[in-house]
Amino acid sequence: MRSRTILSHAKVPQNLPFLLGNYQYTPLPSPTSIRLLELVPSEDQRVVQCSLRAFELEDAPLFFALSYTWGNPLMRLKSTIAFPKNSHTLNTVPNLSASDPDNGIFSQIYGEPESSKSSRRHSVFCDGRIIKVTSNLKDALRMLASSITSQSPSPTYYWIDALCMDQQNILERNAQVAKMAEIFKKAQNVIVWLGKEDEYTMDALTTIEKVSAVPEEAWSSVPYTSFYDPIQSSTYQRPDLSYHNWLGFIALINRPWFKRAWAMQEIALAKSATVVCGDKTFPWEKLSRTLSFIKASKWYHHLQTEKLRHVKSLQKNAGQYKRILQSKLDVGVGPVYLNATRLKLSKIDSTDPNEQNQKPPLRMLIDTHRFSKSTDPRDKVYAFLGLADRNMAPFRSQPNSLVPNYNLSVQEVYLETARVLMTSYRNLSLLSHVEDPSQTRIPNLPSWVPDYSVKLDPYPLRYRGPSYWKASGNLKWEPNIFSMANGELELTGYHLDTIDQTSILQNESDDPSASWASIVKLALSLDLPYPNPGNHNKSPGRVEVLWRTLTTDIYNKIYPAPPKAGSLFIDYILNLQIRHRLTPWSSSDEFQPHHSPLSESIYPEWRTLLQLEPMESFYSLGKYRERLATVVESMFNGTYSPIGLAQLQHEFDQSGGKRRRLFKTKEGYLGTGARSLREGDEVWILHTAGVPFVLRPQPNGHHRLIGESFVYGVMHGEMQGLSLPRRQITLE
Structure with missing residues (x-):
């Protein structure tokens, strides 16, 4: 106690750690005990003094749990x-x-996750010894200490992972991480520390205050378009906010805490939660209502800097948000999913049977929160174990699987996770969650194991319509758990064809028309009739095959896509033609006809493609000219609007956009797949797989997974009519 008194009145010399020594953790007395931290009041706010005590979790005194990010907390x-x-x-x-x-x-x-050693530069005095902490934790401790006075009638206890766990003791760390769900459930309150205030904080808090005050029953009456039209505010309860207020909210919601993997468990299991930013405090419920309103009104579509930068009032007066508007920020799915999971779990113990929910399965948690970040990549799995339903897969059949173990490498954890999930579900849907090979960061992962340390972009094709496709029919797969444990996935399947042509992606050329030129070239190379292994009573032309492949044959959640989508595709071609042809003459200053047109070698050959269509085809050159005349006339009349193309563009973006590559096979199939695919890769239909996969043959006879694909004409088991030989293959 004397050391605390001395430290509170003296300047801290730089060599004090050598004088006092580092704190030495005493082993916890039992597997069911935890440490709690007591902050000791200090007259010098620069000095943080504390004490650690062990308690049985079940008998622990009232305590608070701190949720924070180890690294830089600011956007x-x-x-x-x-x-x-x-x-x-x-x-x-x-x-x-x-x-x-x-x-x-x-x-x-975001602030790069600080390593556990090099970033711990600040001293905390614990029981007369030194513990090093990160800058953000130091600020959080000072915030907590400032609320404590020496007249407090009883000690105030906190659970803080970096201090209450001996981070160097792997066995203790394993056991404590496995108990974190119980710890956060037991906590009286979870304090969410977002870091210090910045110049955007007041606008963010104004937004939260006003939006959270809108009654829930009024949410449905707030028009989607009213975000840009406050004039009608007298007719409904619309939050009266400026664009600057909303930009402040976007800045706050993009702080790293909202993408922490552990934040999901910490906030979802909290009895109550308080958000602290600098010296500003508000209950989590206000932020929850704000996020729920944004989701219900679909205003998250508007809350994107790429859209807001076009608002005239912001162009004239961006103020402190100039750099924010030049960035690419949005509300994103992270905070919305975070809040939705907390709301779902809060209903599990409800006495109202209509309000009760099951816990989500582990697979759903990992997939849904793939975007999240963690200092330790292994936590992209471990952080969700405490939230998962133990009565569902994989724990229903493998109850002792996936126990936190920091002695395992990241590669071992991810391999074991993939093995456990695939053998539990006994299908290959996990292969659709493997990122493009160019995005993988963790070295030496088998090609069929997802790298959970990176977000998944684009989303798997099954999210386009999980019940639509069954490329392998009803064929089954029996996993070989022994080969999987060694990093090899044994499969049964059919080699459909080999890729011989690929397209250029939009971001792979400086010329805006180059991508479409390569796509049209692929369509022109198709032989007719298009392959028909399912003996369907139709023979689509090249244009129809093209747009149905580009949209994965889905329009506005309708499968197969209605003919209306084909009509819109003709209009889409018209708009592309206008854009590509006029681009060389475009100028911000004046019309300059001396510019040279684009080279025909990279200009899309739409005319040639349309000329090849039969005269009676809806996509023939004659029908195209008729539509062109109608569009030009409506332009002169001022009645034409391309707004109807927005849905078609949305389908293109969701099906692949800039992130999936179009390809043609030797036998004339058209498909779309991973951006890393190339000529010579093979298209396979694998047992239990809903979609085809692109595989790359290896010199040793094995294959590597490149990614899932959509191949027009073989998405419903049609390949069974081809009498292809069944083969056993191994993915490495």
Whole structure:
């Protein structure tokens, strides 16, 4: 106790750790005990003093749990724009490495997770000894200590992972991580520390206050378009907020805490939660109502800086949000999913049977929160174990699987997770959750094991319609758990064909028409009649095969896509033609006819494609000319609007957009798949797989997974009519 008194009145010398020594953890007395931290009041706010005591979790005194991020808690922006000389922005934006993969756009980055040793630069005095903590935890401890006075009638206890667990003791860490769900359930309150305030915080808090005050029964009456039209505010209860207020909210919601993997468990299981940002405090329920309103009104579509930067009032007066508007930020799915999971779990113990919910299965939690981040990549699995329903797969058949074990490598944890999930569900749907090979970060992972440390982009095709496709029919798969444990996945399947042509993606060429030129070239190379292994009573032309493949044959959640989508595709071609042909003459200053048109070698050959259609076809050149005349006339009359193409563009984006590559096979199938696919890759239909997969043959006779695919004409078991030989293959 004397050391605390001395420290509270003296300046802390730089060599004090050598004088006092580092804190030495005493082993916990039992497997069911935890440590709790008591903060000791100090006259010097710069000095944090505390004490650690062990308790049985069941008999522990009332305590609070802290939820925070170890690294930099603030949203940070960096520019990847090449600014012109003398640009004033050049002096306010950090330099960018020339190797940055996002070169050419502004990108949002988060504080890199600080390593457990190099980032712990600040001293905390615990029972007369030194414990090193990160900058953000130091700030959080000072915030907590400031609320404690020496006149407090009883000790105030906290559970904080970095201090209450001996991070260097792997066995203890394993046991305590497995107990974290119980700890956060037991806590009287969870304190969410978002970090210090910044220049955007007040606008964010204004937004939360006003939106959370809108009654839930009024949410459905708030028009979707009213976000940009506050004039009608007298007719419904619309939150009266400025665009600056909303930008402040976007900035707050993009703080790293909202993408923490552990935040999901910490907030979802909390009896109650309090959010603290600097010296501002508000209950989680207000943020929850704000997020629920945004979801119900679908205003999250508007809350994107890429859209808000076009608002005239913001263009004239961006104020402190100039850099925010130049970035690529949105509300995102993270906070919405975080809140939705908490609301779902809060109903599990409800006495009203209509309100009761089951816990989500582990597979759903891992897939839904794939976007989340963690300092330790293994936590992208471990963070969700405490939330998962133990009565569902994989625990129903493998109750002792996936126990936190930090002695295992990241590769071992991810391999075991994939093995357990695939053998529990006994299908290959997990293969659709393997990221494009170019995105994998964890080295030496088998090609069929998802790298959970990276987000999945694009989403699996099954999210386009999970009940639509059954490429393998009813064929079954029996997993070989022994070979899987060694990193090899033994499969049974059919080699449908080999890829011989591929398209150019939109971001792979400086010319805006190059991608479409390559796509049209693929369509022109198709032989007719198109392969028909299912003996369907139709023979689609090249244009129809093309647009149905580009949309995965889905339009506005309808499968197969209605003819209306084909009509819109003709209009889409018209708009592409206008855009591509007029681009060389476009100028921000004046019309300049001396510019040269695009080279015909990279211009899409739409005319040739349409000429090949039969005269009676809806996609024939004659029908196209009729539609062109109608469109041009409506343009002169001022009645034409391409707004109807928005849904078709949405389908293109969801089906692949810039992230999936179109391909043609030797036998004339058209498909779309992973951006990393290339000529010579093989298209396979595998037992129990809903969609075909692109595999790359290896010199040793094995294959590597490149990704899932949509192949027009073979998505419903039609390949069984081809009499293809069944083969046993191994993915490595």
